[in-house]
Every structure is written in C-alpha cells, then in structure tokens.
Amino acid sequence: MSVAALKALERERMTRDAHWFLFDSGACVTRDEHDFEHPVKPIPDLPYLRAVLDLLLASGGLLDPTRAVHALVAGGTGPYLRYLAQARVLFVEKSRQMLVSWMVCAYLLWRGKAKAHQLILVQSKKEEDAANLVYAGQDMVNARMSFIESRLPRHLQSITHKAYAHLYDQNGTHWWGIPEGGSIIRSNVPSVLFSDEAAFQPEFGKAYTAALPAVKGGGQLIAVSSAEVGDFCDLIEGLAA
Numbered sequence: 001m002s003v004a005a006l007k008a009l010e011r012e013r014m015t016r017d018a019h020w021f022l023f024d025s026g027a028c029v030t031r032d033e034h035d036f037e038h039p040v041k042p043i044p045d046l047p048y049l050r051a052v053l054d055l056l057l058a059s060g061g062l063l064d065p066t067r068a069v070h071a072l073v074a075g076g077t078g079p080y081l082r083y084l085a086q087a088r089v090l091f092v093e094k095s096r097q098m099l100v101s102w103m104v105c106a107y108l109l110w111r112g113k114a115k116a117h118q119l120i121l122v123q124s125k126k127e128e129d130a131a132n133l134v135y136a137g138q139d140m141v142n143a144r145m146s147f148i149e150s151r152l153p154r155h156l157q158s159i160t161h162k163a164y165a166h167l168y169d170q171n172g173t174h175w176w177g178i179p180e181g182g183s184i185i186r187s188n189v190p191s192v193l194f195s196d197e198a199a200f201q202p203e204f205g206k207a208y209t210a211a212l213p214a215v216k217g218g219g220q221l222i223a224v225s226s227a228e229v230g231d232f233c234d235l236i237e238g239l240a241a
Contacts (some may be wrong), residue, residue, distance in 0.1 A: 007155040043099065058071070060088070
C-alpha cells in the first residue's frame with residue numbers, strides 16, 4: 001500500500017474511531033508542565049480515561065450504550081448509559097491532575113474533525129480561560145485544542161482558520177471559547193456546550209437553562225468541575241434524585 005493510501009486510511013480511521021484517535025494512534029498528545037524531560041506526551045492509555053471517553057461518546061449520541069465496553073467494565077450500568085444517551089447531558093465531578101479537561105478537549109477536537117458543521121462552545125468563567133482551552137492567539141501551541149492539533153501528523157490536521165478563542169475546520173466546524181452565562185448560548189444553536197470548572201461559574205445555572213433547547217434538539221451538554229457549592233452541585237444532586 002502506498003504512503004498516500006496509508007495516510008488516507010488513517011484519516012478515515014480517525015473520523016470513525018475516537019478511541020483510535022485519542023489513544024491508539026499515539027498522535028493525540030498533552031502537555032505536562034511538571035515534567036522537565038518529557039513535557040509532551042500521548043494521553044495515557046488508562047482504563048478510567050477510556051471509560052470517560054465512552055461516557056462522552058454515549059452522551060453525545062455517538063456510541064451505542066451496549067458498546068460502551070470500557071465504561072461497563074469500569075462499573076457503569078446499562079440503565080445509566082442508556083440514560084446518558086437519551087438525556088445527552090454528562091456531569092463529571094473530578095479532582096485536579098486527572099486529565100479530565102484534556103480528555104474533553106481531545107474529544108471535542110475529534111468530534112469537530114469527524115463530524116461536519118459542528119458548533120462547539122467551550123465555556124469557562126472568563127473568555128480568557130475559555131481561550132486557553134481552544135486558541136489563545138499568536139501560537140497554536142498555547143491552548144489545549146490548538147496544541148493537540150499542532151502536534152498531529154500533517155495528514156490528520158484540518159484546521160484552516162483561527163482567531164482569538166476561535167478555531168475553524170475545513171469541514172465547517174467552529175470551536176468557540178466563551179465566557180460564563182447564557183446570552184451567547186441562547187443566540188446560537190450549539191452542537192455541544194462544554195462547561196469547564198462549572199462549579200466556579202456563578203452563572204452556570206443560566207448557561208444550563210439556555211443550553212437545554214439545543215440539547216433536546218440533539219445536542220450535548222458536558223459540565224466538568226472540581227467540587228464547590230453552587231448550581232453545578234445542586235444540579236448533580238437534582239439529576240441523581
């Protein structure tokens with residue numbers, strides 16, 4: 001098989017298989033500021049991270065719950081996974097240094113590259129914080145999604161335009177880093193809303209409410225945070241009740 005054919009095969013595999021892109025390809029990397037010798041490294045192939053990816057895919061309607069084998073092995077139940085697939089809402093309580101935010105960023109990058117014309121909103125308390133997840137200007141290596149994209153082999157790269165807090169794919173996908181609140185969400189129809197450190201956003205409740213029409217229409221809401229009293233924790237308790 002020619003080199004061109006192999007590259008085309010890898011591009012096709014990337015669009016079809018998120019687990020291959022994030023883990024098996026070795027091309028999806030993170031940045032570890034605490035490691036002086038090897039600061040750039042592949043996402044570690046750990047069972048809990050595979051399970052998190054299954055949850056992201058299932059809640060996004062991109063994985064049949066019965067095929068979420070990593071989540072099932074990790075203790076997820078069939079009814080819970082079916083609920084995620086129906087509700088399209090995933091809340092993740094996390095500790096720091098667990099790579100969960102990196103995982104979500106990598107999933108959203110994959111989703112936007114694999115599925116055309118996605119509007120993927122990435123929300124944090126301030127626009128600056130959201131830009132640090134998407135693209136923070138000047139250099140592709142200064143934010144998480146742009147960093148992952150910049151380290152991919154050339155034949156797997158697909159982002160053609162960029163501006164502060166914005167990335168654009170050749171397939172029509174738009175990743176957009178936004179500040180907290182519901183106004184931008186209400187004015188658009190997001191395919192995904194990702195709220196990072198949602199418990200530390202005083203207006204997360206407004207964002208959640210604003211996102212529900214898009215979620216009910218087939219979108220996805222992902223909220224990730226370490227613990228803090230507020231709307232995030234209240235909503236988790238309400239959804240679990």
